[in-house]
Amino acid sequence: MIIAQNTSSLGKVGDDQYLRLPDANIVATDSLCITRENLEEVIAAKAMMCIHGDAGLGKTFSVNASLRDIAPQQSYRIQFRARPTPRYIRSMLFDALAIVGKPPSRPAEFDRLLKGVLAEEFRIFICDEAQWQSTECFEYWRHLWDDKHTDMAVVFVGGGDCYRVLSREPMLASRIYIWQEFRRMSLDQVYSVIPAFHPIWEDADPVDIEFVDDKAAHGNFRSWAKITLHTVRALSRAEQHRVDRDVLLRVFSKLGGRS
Template sequence: MYIHGGAGFGKTLAVNTCLRALESGEDIRKITFRARPTARAVRYEPFTALDLAGEPPRHPSEFDRLLKTALAERPRTLLVDEAQWLNGQAFEYFRHLRDEPSTQRAIIFAGGTGCQPCCAVNRCCPPESSSGSSFTRLTPDDVLEAIPLFHPPWADADPEDITFADSHAAHGNFRA
């Protein structure tokens, strides 16, 4: 699954809110990448997120075997945040993990503007087995509906004050 949209549009908040609503025993691991990770980093981050014991393996095949074994132990959800930083090789690696028949995992990619075409081009999320959502700026009506529900100080605010704050500062950006 992929979620994409501009910075501050509420992607990560929405995903985390939905994941918290899952059964309490659900094993969810968040992986966050920064600026164009190397192939080793793409293996290392899941190793760390899964709290695997020992030193990270030196060779890619050892890394792959270890990660596949861990992902086959029980159902897990991997949330890959800042997915816009991943290159084609990184998406292919996650596809490689997903395609292993023994692994029990769901992968959610959350990324900034431009992430969705990256997912589609690299086929990490083929149409028959995935879904995606695009996040955009909130409309003025959306702001009036969502903001009073989001934060207690806005619950009783005058709608004109909310509209003023949005039009002068936030401009439909949920985070702002």
């Protein structure tokens, strides 16, 4: 069997940033550090883990950033559509593994092919939006991972209801080695993280940073990235360099909701 080079890359550092925000920095938040530590443990144990939490808290970013340092060539990101089937997972794995040739038409034959490839070397599979998968899909992942010949770790990443979805699958849930929940940043964390996140916040008044978080960002990293890009452009239009309340109010008017 001929296997091509890993084409399921984790992408470039800049690709992880929401809206590809210029000049944004990777900040070693508590969540990012914990994610890296947990992934190192999962890889060492060749186990499965679940990372869950509300949208925009940095789950995918933290996984990508960590694995890019730890095991970039062994990591395969599998991005699912809504309500995938085991057949779709087989197809995605075939493509991610860059197996040369035509996919088998029969499930049993397809599974033998995938298991043979998965036995050749250790790999890490990141299953994003895991909450969309059905019982049959979760059972399929368990079937692959349980096989005594396959050599793999699986990282399920999903939104706020991912924990509920996976925990009601007892055969799979009992095999999850680490559960990690992402939560919104506290105000103290915002004070520490945001000035290091982007240059426009370095010399911003802490009162203004608190104002942004209280009125619009709410400890959500994706919201902070969106607000930061709007603010960068507002500062450019106003030909000023320092964030103030007038600029922020103009930014808030673009964020939706009622005044």
